[in-house]
Amino acid sequence: xxSVTQLxxxxxxxxxxxxxxxxxxxxxxxxxxxxxxxxxxxxxxxLLKYTSAATLVKGINGFEAEFKKSETSFHLTKPSAHMxxxxxxxxxxxxxxxxxxxxxxxxxxxxxx
Amino acid sequence: ETGVTQSPTHLIKTRGQQVTLRCSSQSGxxxxxxxxxxxxxxPQFIFQYYREEENGRGNFPPRFSGLQFPNYSSELNVNxxxxxxxxxxxxxxxxxxxxxxxxxxxxxxxxVL
Numbered sequence: 001x002x003s004v005t006q007l008x009x010x011x012x013x014x015x016x017x018x019x020x021x022x023x024x025x026x027x028x029x030x031x032x033x034x035x036x037x038x039x040x041x042x043x044x045x046x047l048l049k050y051t052s053a054a055t056l057v058k059g060i061n062g063f064e065a066e067f068k069k070s071e072t073s074f075h076l077t078k079p080s081a082h083m084x085x086x087x088x089x090x091x092x093x094x095x096x097x098x099x100x101x102x103x104x105x106x107x108x109x110x111x112x113x
Numbered sequence: 114e115t116g117v118t119q120s121p122t123h124l125i126k127t128r129g130q131q132v133t134l135r136c137s138s139q140s141g142x143x144x145x146x147x148x149x150x151x152x153x154x155x156p157q158f159i160f161q162y163y164r165e166e167e168n169g170r171g172n173f174p175p176r177f178s179g180l181q182f183p184n185y186s187s188e189l190n191v192n193x194x195x196x197x198x199x200x201x202x203x204x205x206x207x208x209x210x211x212x213x214x215x216x217x218x219x220x221x222x223x224x225v226l
Contacts, residue, residue: 004155034214043117043203043217044156090155098169098210100146100158 002027004093006104014112019063019078021107023091026072032094033074034101035065039087047089050074061085086111115140117206117218125224126194134189134221136204144168144210145187147179150201150220162187163210191223199225 007022025031032051036044048059055067065076074091088108092101118137126132138145144163148156158171162181176192185206191198201222205215 036217041222043219044205046214046216049214092155098161098163100148100161100169100171101156101205101215102158103155105155106153 002029002031002093002095002102004091004102004104006089006091006107008107009105010108010110012110012112013081015083016080019076019081019085019109021076021089021091021109023065023074023076023104024072025074025091025093027093027095029095031074032096033065033067034092034094035059035063035074035076036090036092037087038090038106044090047076081109081111083111083113085109117204117216119202119204119218119221121221122219123222123224125226127226128194128196130194131190131192132194132223134191134202134204134223136187136189136206136218138185138187138204138206139216142206142208142216143185144207144213145181145185146205146207146215147187147189148203148205149173149198150203151197152200156203159189161210168210194225196225199223 003026035047058064091104146161147159150156160170161168165181181187201220203220205217207213207215
């Protein structure tokens with residue numbers, strides 16, 4: 001069965017610093033990978049999606065993620081953190097079937113002023 | 114274009130009762146997926162409906178059931194509520210099954226006392 005691991009339940013960075021949120025997946029089939037953001041008491045908003053067209057995926061709000069098959073990773077980055085980036089971030093996997101999305105446990109991003 | 118909407122926003126029930134949650138999919142989307150998000154956890158896939166039929170199911174007992182209507186809106190029904198059913202229930206719609214991007218609603222917060 002597929003699984004998604006997000007390293008670090010909490011990540012704290014200073015405003016203006018690089019944001020790096022880690023995601024590794026485990027699957028025997030080629031993945032479709034997603035990053036979602038969740039603000040308090042809200043649903044999930046799609047940041048970006050990997051579908052094998054390009055290994056470097058650009059998303060909204062200046063975020064991007066790079067798919068590395070050899071490392072089974074899909075880490076999320078942003079060059080310069082903004083206070084408004086403080087939220088919960090989820091990495092998710094789909095095998096393309098009818099099993100829905102498999103989510104990691106989430107990483108809480110804290111932005112220090 | 115109208116996004117995914119869910120009702121009610123909040124709900125309080127007692128153990129043993131039944132509950133129905135509702136979801137309206139994004140315009141043009143024919144697939145609805147339901148997820149349960151416990152506090153501090155990532156969402157877990159309950160089931161997916163495609164063109165009014167259950168298309169896939171996660172590891173949830175039969176007391177979790179659903180419907181999809183001809184206009185592609187959907188209901189999630191939970192019978193014999195248990196304390197552990199307290200969670201945020203998220204609905205997501207997509208253009209098709211499998212790897213298509215899922216767009217989430219704001220969720221329904223269910224509290225079971």
